[in-house]
Amino acid sequence: LQVDRNGEIYGTIGVYTLDENIVRLNVELSLGNRVNNYNGQIELMYPKEQVVNDIFQQKPIKYKLFFPRWENIPPKVTRISVNGQVVCSGPPIANSKNPYFNGNGHLPAVSQRKNQPPRPASTSPPSSSDICGSPVVPNPLVVNGVSVPRGAFPWLAAMFSVTSTGLEYKCSGSLISKKHVVTAAHCVEQGRKRIRADTLVFVLGKLNIKRWSLSEGEKIIEAEDIKVHPDYKPLTSDADIAVAILSEEVQFTRYIRPICLWSESDDLDVVIGQKGKVVGWGRDESNNTMTAEPKQTTIPIVSQEQCLWSGEAFKYVTSARTFCAGDRNGTGPCNGDSGSGFIMKRNGRWVLRGVVSISTYDQNTQTCDLSNYVVFTDTSKFKKWLFSFIS
Template identity: 45%
Template sequence: MTERSWFDPGRIYLAAHCLRYRERVELTIETLVVYLGRFNLKKFSEQDAQQVELEQLAIHPDYDSYKYDADLAVLVMKRSIVYNTFIQPICLWDRSPNLGPIVGKFGTVVGWGRDENGNKVTPKPRMAQIPIVTQEECLRSKNDFVFLTSNRTFCAGSRNGTGPCNGDSGSGFILPLPDGTGSGKRWYLRGVVSLSLLDSSTWSCDLNQFVVYTDVAKYATWIQQFRT
């Protein structure tokens, strides 16, 4: 279940495994219901929320649900969105795709997924500030990451029990960067939550390990075809 996804005008970016998971799940435009601006999931309707229809659903052609590489999908909306307090676009990454310049920086992840008390869904979204680490540090931390990462993913986390968990797949990893005017910052989408290791005692995410994100910056060429 995808609790959170991010969009630039007219497009939503999320993890491909939210839409297709091995042979068990494959969602289509006809079976998807998309809401923007939801906040409190206990409320049946919210004034600022909008239901949108989709024109196109695209999963990256390299996506392999057994390897998790290219875990990225795009939803193209049929109509323009009316922005309000709860609905705002995100800037796509237009800087260097290299990870080095942002290692050590803290990104923000928001979602309604499993919490520390074992609740599978939280009524209101929660936020975590998470540092990006080098690929080398990620790989050295646990052998599993050798098979779960690629040159199109990155790892992040404090390994202190905080971060995205089950139900937060597709959540954006966003960074505030200077807007070029010298007077402010804009939020940029760098990644989407892809996977975490499993805690065998709780059968949920192990947030004492790093979390793997699809590196959206590495897919700029593929994304561009949906922006014309």
């Protein structure tokens, strides 16, 4: 037991994370008598930078367990479990009738292969500065999607939020330069409050985001600033777009390359009926809320009229700066795919045309309803705003 600067007594717990997308730490306490108001809590022991470093070094994540305030008889830990698996247990306090205390922590999984230390990311410069939209690897949310070979979509970025209990997957994004990632505005807001940039980290060049040891050409980098489009209003798709400014420039590698921005006409009628791809780590057909590896799906753009006629809800969330896409057959981007790009092939290069914004909600499955269209922010309507960051 230790005492912090505020005089609070706490114990420490070290957890080796598992190959699961969320780790739940549960602690049960036996109490000898009544506690006064405060039931205790669990929080990370170290700052964000050290937590991220520990994950990549495959070290245990350290937590502080603050005990409830007690009288005469101190609490006793009777069980610690991780994702329902008991890692240690002990007898309760004799004659104790008090309930236990649970604390929950959430963080992405860590590969526990101890004999494979992380390798540094490659710093090899690209052979040409004009490499956007051109993956080196050929490509032979996505519900019922097709698996993605590593490097097939090298602009794909995974965004994590550093919380009080660890790292939590938030959304996807698309790298558009050495310092900028495009995502959805709602991904960087919580309620009506903006998430602080220094609590966000981006993983680039990585295929399996549940395995945290870095391989060659992979990078984890913090956000320096977040720019949300000034027209964005929560709960709509109009201007649901944001740019994360990274804390340092990334070096382009075989697995990290930018996507091209749309430079053609922004007239939606020109692309109605044409198909694009969405790639992301979101919910899959097995109901996993986050997949270890991204999946891709191909869906067509539909007219604004067709989208509006398909359901009353769409008139409240769409605008002249959005478009709808989908086959309405149970496939498409879902929870966790927010911020992913809708990409289309133009002159042999992949170009960013949209950003996953909103889908309708299925009350029965309590997740996205892919029998309806998905609404995308139309990035072609924000060309000047996007180019202002990278010009």
